[in-house]
Amino acid sequence: QVQLQESGPGLVKPLETLSLICTVSGGSTSSGAYDWNWIRQSAEKGLEWIGRIYSSGFTHYNPSLKSRVTMSIDTSKNQFSLKLNSVTAADTAVYYCARTTIGEGTDYWGQGSLVTVSS
Amino acid sequence: DVVMTQSPLSLPVTVGQPASISCRSSQSLLFGDGNTYLNWFQQRPGQSPRRLIYKVSNRDSGVPERFSGSGSGTDFTLRISRVEAEDVGIYYCIQDTHWPRTSGQGTKVEIK
Numbered sequence: 250q251v252q253l254q255e256s257g258p259g260l261v262k263p264l265e266t267l268s269l270i271c272t273v274s275g276g277s278t279s280s281g282a283y284d285w286n287w288i289r290q291s292a293e294k295g296l297e298w299i300g301r302i303y304s305s306g307f308t309h310y311n312p313s314l315k316s317r318v319t320m321s322i323d324t325s326k327n328q329f330s331l332k333l334n335s336v337t338a339a340d341t342a343v344y345y346c347a348r349t350t351i352g353e354g355t356d357y358w359g360q361g362s363l364v365t366v367s368s
Numbered sequence: 369d370v371v372m373t374q375s376p377l378s379l380p381v382t383v384g385q386p387a388s389i390s391c392r393s394s395q396s397l398l399f400g401d402g403n404t405y406l407n408w409f410q411q412r413p414g415q416s417p418r419r420l421i422y423k424v425s426n427r428d429s430g431v432p433e434r435f436s437g438s439g440s441g442t443d444f445t446l447r448i449s450r451v452e453a454e455d456v457g458i459y460y461c462i463q464d465t466h467w468p469r470t471s472g473q474g475t476k477v478e479i480k
Contacts, residue, residue, distance in 0.1 A: 286469075296417075296460065296471040311468040345416060354407050354423060354464045358416040 271346030374472035391461035405464035
């Protein structure tokens with residue numbers, strides 16, 4: 250069974266960098282059959298895709314966040330990560346990692362990680 | 369971005385009765401490979417979204433047969449043939465055709 254698990258600090262200060270890691274089990278991040286997503290959910294904006302990364306390291310970012318986002322992948326650890334810099338209170342949200350099966354669609358999500366931006 | 373519009377946003381239903389949720393996209397969701405990447409997810413309180421339907425009408429493994437999806441182009445529907453108490457939650461349509469992926473606002477299903 251595929252499982253994804255987010256990890257990282259739950260509290261980040263304004264203007265600092267939010268960093269999260271997603272650890273995948275039951276599936277391989279080195280497979281070309283998938284892309285790997287970061288998504289956030291807040292009451293104000295609903296579900297918002299942040300970016301996606303392939304096993305090759307190729308990325309697509311949401312244009313609305315592109316200037317502040319960096320994603321990377323470590324296939325040896327079966328993990329991928331998110332960095333969002335210069336955060337503000339508007340970045341407070343539950344952050345999810347999720348898998349998309351190419352040719353089928355987004356399928357498995359992690360349980361989510363609440364990140365609060367506050368001093 | 370592709371705008372996904374769901375209706376209704378709130379859906380009180382009686383156990384045993386049918387329910388239907390509409391989802392409309394601002395652009396066609398037909399992809400160049402011939403597939404239409406429209407999914408339906410259920411999110412129960414305190415949980416992450418769980419996929420019910422993929423590519424418009426394909427039910428995921430373990431999803432009860434009372435859930436079905438239909439539609440094409442820009443107009444899609446999720447139907448529950450007979451609502452059960454465990455179906456309470458928020459339902460989202462999510463498109464994977466265009467980047468960035470986008471979702472509808474969510475439809476809250478509750479039992480009357």
